[in-house]
Amino acid sequence: MTKTIRNRRLRYSVVMIAVIALVAVFVVRLVDIQVVQADELTTAAEQKRSIPVTLYGTRGAIEDRNGVALADSVTRYNIVTAPKLVAGYQGTLGGTRLKKISVDQALAAVAAASGGDAAAMRKTIDDDPKSNYAYLVKGLDVAHYEAVLALKVPWLYPERQAARTYPTAAATGNLTGFMGTDGAQAGLELAYDKCLAGKNGSETYERGEDGVQLPGSTVTKTRAKDGGTLKTTIDSDLQYMAVQDIASAAQEIGAVSATATVTRAKTGEVLAVADYPTVDPNDVDATTDKGAYGSRALTDTYEPGSTIKAAIAAALIDQGKASPTTRATVPYSRTFPWGGQIQDAEYHPTEQLTLTGILRDSSNVGITELGESLTAQQRYDYMRKFGLFEPQSGITYGGQPAMDYPASPQWESQTNINSMFGQGISTTAMQVASIYQTLANGGVRIPLHFVQGCELPDGTTVDAPEVTGQRVVSTAAANDVVKMLQSVVKGGTLVGMKPISGYNVAAKTGTAEVADPGKGYGSDRIISVAGMAPAEDPQYVVTVTFTKPGPGHKFSSSAAPAFRTLMSQVLEKYRVAPSTSEASLYPSTW
Numbered sequence: 350m351t352k353t354i355r356n357r358r359l360r361y362s363v364v365m366i367a368v369i370a371l372v373a374v375f376v377v378r379l380v381d382i383q384v385v386q387a388d389e390l391t392t393a394a395e396q397k398r399s400i401p402v403t404l405y406g407t408r409g410a411i412e413d414r415n416g417v418a419l420a421d422s423v424t425r426y427n428i429v430t431a432p433k434l435v436a437g438y439q440g441t442l443g444g445t446r447l448k449k450i451s452v453d454q455a456l457a458a459v460a461a462a463s464g465g466d467a468a469a470m471r472k473t474i475d476d477d478p479k480s481n482y483a484y485l486v487k488g489l490d491v492a493h494y495e496a497v498l499a500l501k502v503p504w505l506y507p508e509r510q511a512a513r514t515y516p517t518a519a520a521t522g523n524l525t526g527f528m529g530t531d532g533a534q535a536g537l538e539l540a541y542d543k544c545l546a547g548k549n550g551s552e553t554y555e556r557g558e559d560g561v562q563l564p565g566s567t568v569t570k571t572r573a574k575d576g577g578t579l580k581t582t583i584d585s586d587l588q589y590m591a592v593q594d595i596a597s598a599a600q601e602i603g604a605v606s607a608t609a610t611v612t613r614a615k616t617g618e619v620l621a622v623a624d625y626p627t628v629d630p631n632d633v634d635a636t637t638d639k640g641a642y643g644s645r646a647l648t649d650t651y652e653p654g655s656t657i658k659a660a661i662a663a664a665l666i667d668q669g670k671a672s673p674t675t676r677a678t679v680p681y682s683r684t685f686p687w688g689g690q691i692q693d694a695e696y697h698p699t700e701q702l703t704l705t706g707i708l709r710d711s712s713n714v715g716i717t718e719l720g721e722s723l724t725a726q727q728r729y730d731y732m733r734k735f736g737l738f739e740p741q742s743g744i745t746y747g748g749q750p751a752m753d754y755p756a757s758p759q760w761e762s763q764t765n766i767n768s769m770f771g772q773g774i775s776t777t778a779m780q781v782a783s784i785y786q787t788l789a790n791g792g793v794r795i796p797l798h799f800v801q802g803c804e805l806p807d808g809t810t811v812d813a814p815e816v817t818g819q820r821v822v823s824t825a826a827a828n829d830v831v832k833m834l835q836s837v838v839k840g841g842t843l844v845g846m847k848p849i850s851g852y853n854v855a856a857k858t859g860t861a862e863v864a865d866p867g868k869g870y871g872s873d874r875i876i877s878v879a880g881m882a883p884a885e886d887p888q889y890v891v892t893v894t895f896t897k898p899g900p901g902h903k904f905s906s907s908a909a910p911a912f913r914t915l916m917s918q919v920l921e922k923y924r925v926a927p928s929t930s931e932a933s934l935y936p937s938t939w
Contacts, residue, residue: 406547407511409576409803411525411537413585414620418516420525420538420630425512426494427487428463432474434504443500455502456485462496463489488512511547513538519629520589523644524581524622524799527630535628535642537800540745541579544803544812548574577803577811582618587611590918591623595893598911599625603899608646609911610782611919612890614881617743617786617795617816620889620919622646622779647741648748650775651896654861655711655905656879657732657771660784661720662708663792663830664731667822670722673829673935675704679715689763691717691770694860694904705833706937709841711858713770720769728769729758734821736783736794737776743796743814750777771861778877781859782892785879788834789887792827793818831855835884835932846909849882849917851927856880856912858905863897873897876905878912882920883928891916 411420437451442458453471460467465486473483485505489497494507513528515521526536533539533546550573595607611621624644628636636642640649665671680699682692693712700706707715720728733739738754758765764773779797787794795818802813834855837843842858856878863873877894881887893911895902919925 406549406573407575408513408528408547409545409578411545411579411581413517413521413581413583413588414618414801415584417585419521419581419583419585420513420515422511423514424491425487425510426489426491427508427510428459428465428485428489428494428497429506429508430474430483430485430504431506432478432480432483435474435478436504438503440501440503442502455500458500459485459497459502459505462500463493513630515630517585517589518631519627520592521583521585522628522630523624523641523646524583525630526643527628527633529633534633535747536644537579537581537746539747541800541803541812544577544805545579547576550574575806577805579803579812580801582613582620582799582801583622584620584922587919587922588621588623590922591621591915592625592627594911594915594918595623595895596625598893598908598914599895602895602902602907604895604902605897606640606645607896607911608644608649608778608892608894609915610646610778610890610892611915612782612786612797614786614789614887614890617790617797617818619779619782619797619799622799643748644746645896646778646894647744647746648750648777649896650750650777651875651894652774652861652864653771653776653781654859654875654877655713655770656781656784656857656859656877657774657776658708658711658716658769659788659830659834659857659879660732660735661716661723661728661769662704662833663788663822663826664723664728665704665719666826666829667731667792668723668727671704671719673703673705673833674939675719676939677702677704677707677715677718679707679712679718681714683714683717685762685766687762689766691766701939703936703939705836705935708830708833708857709836709937711837711842717766717769721766725758725760725765731821732768732774734794734819735787736780736797737774741777741779741783741797743798743816744779745800745812745814750775771859778892778894781877781879781894782890785857785881785890785892787821788827788830789881789890790818790827791824792820792822794821831881831884831887832933833935834880836934836937838880839932839934840937842905843878843909845906846913849913849920852882852920852925853884853928853932854880854882854916855884855887858908860903860905872903874903876903876908878905878908880912880916882916883925884932885928885930888925889916889919889923891919 408422410418440450442450456467456470463486470485526538527534533542550571591609595609599607607625609623612619626638626641628641679702681696684690691713693714702715739752767773783797796816798814802810804810838854838856859877861875862870865871875896879892881890893908895908
């Protein structure tokens with residue numbers, strides 16, 4: 350009996366020890382889980398149910414002078430899913446009756462609502478069925494996004510993002526540039542990317558086992574910041590007109606490309622920079638001419654031809670070396686001691702011309718005869734002050750020529766002569782516009798600019814250009830040249846251009862030969878007209894340039910109709926008061 354009791358006590362003790370040991374194990378494990386590994390396990394649990402979401406900072410708009418959007422950001426939506434949660438479910442699929450819905454039925458409905466591809470969606474899911482994240486369709490507008498949302502598929506999640514749109518399309522594509530998969534690619538988008546770009550933020554939310562977001566679980570980690578608004582001086586309506594004008598003219602005369610600029614004479618504000626051909630930033634791939642991705646008016650250099658003669662005439666008058674009535678005996682050609690020769694565009698007997706007549710007839714020989722009274726350094730310095738041979742200080746735009754010229758001209762004898770009629774030197778169309786803005790503004794050059802600045806979300810403005818004026822020639826010299834240039838329209842190389850009723854116009858033509866590398870000058874030409882109106886008090890400067898026009902259009906007179914059309918539109922649009930009297934001209938001959 351005693352032995353039996355002893356055995357029972359032993360068994361009881363063993364059982365108790367085993368129970369205590371087991372409890373101890375559980376206690377140790379519980380402590381390990383709830384205390385030692387608590388942080389690690391909590392983080393792991395959160396990672397399994399916490400879903401990260403990018404908060405997109407909106408890219409700033411690019412606007413014209415009136416606040417019209419040239420480039421803007423719009424909301425687009427991606428539809429994403431967690432493939433491991435994709436399964437059939439009970440739902441209405443946008444209808445009213447509850448029913449069992451298969452995965453394929455759901456995907457077919459999503460494809461119909463979004464315009465996507467059901468087969469491609471299914472493949473995405475099947476390629477990595479245990480994944481927590483996969484795109485099903487990207488870039489939906491609001492209407493398509495709402496149509497998908499109405500289906501109430503439990504394992505679909507919207508992801509908001511910003512997309513770029515260009516309301517003025519190709520009309521301003523040369524200026525705005527465009528965005529690509531790697532960010533800003535060209536134009537103002539690239540030049541002012543730092544200010545325009547928003548900064549993305551992030552947030553997380555938690556979802557349950559059924560994949561549905563848990564209410565109140567969203568936590569913002571980093572707030573998104575929107576980009577600034579780039580404000581330009583461009584008038585989008587006028588820009589559209591200018592593009593249409595030069596495109597129509599270029600096609601008519603068979604030119605390879607064309608540019609036009611419109612500038613407010615008193616402020617240096619550029620109202621239009623038109624290019625043909627140009628890029629539609631909404632459909633960049635449709636543009637096969639890569640040169641159209643930017644603005645040839647800003648980036649392409651060419652020999653300006655006779656438009657430079659107005660600057661030489663102004664320098665002569667400013668230095669007291671000539672007046673509008675200074676006389677010259679002008680033969681058809683000149684031969685120089687080194688064997689070089691120049692000639693005028695058309696044969697003529699020896700003429701008795703004033704400086705005014707030299708500009709009127711665009712005489713190469715005449716401008717060099719008088720221009721030689723200035724040293725090469727003096728002419729070079731005046732050209733620099735007019736805006737040649739240096740970058741455009743008021744314009745930030747990729748691809749502009751470096752223009753890193755030396756302080757003194759490195760011209761051999763022939764180039765020294767040819768430079769006076771725009772041969773052997775290079776300019777851009779915008780630099781030519783700068784010459785004529787200076788003359789129209791009484792001899793004060795204001796750096797041409799088409800950006801006012803970038804306004805940040807807090808209201809501060811950055812990247813405003815420096816536009817302090819610089820006197821280039823005296824007011825008298827500038828006014829004399831403007832008055833002289835009216836003779837070009839009244840009886841010179843633009844005499845065939847139909848007058849602009851009610852307005853006196855001052856303008857100059859240019860016909861430049863195009864050099865073939867290693868072969869010298871060929872038969873191709875670049876023709877242009879630069880001018881201002883009304884001549885007695887110039888308000889606006891217009892330039893047009895056409896590259897390599899077809900047969901029968903090798904002279905600048907073929908550029909005149911486009912100049913007249915655009916200048917007429919400018920004067921009408923801005924309600925410029927007509928001239929009150931006929932032009933008073935200097936004598937052209939003696």
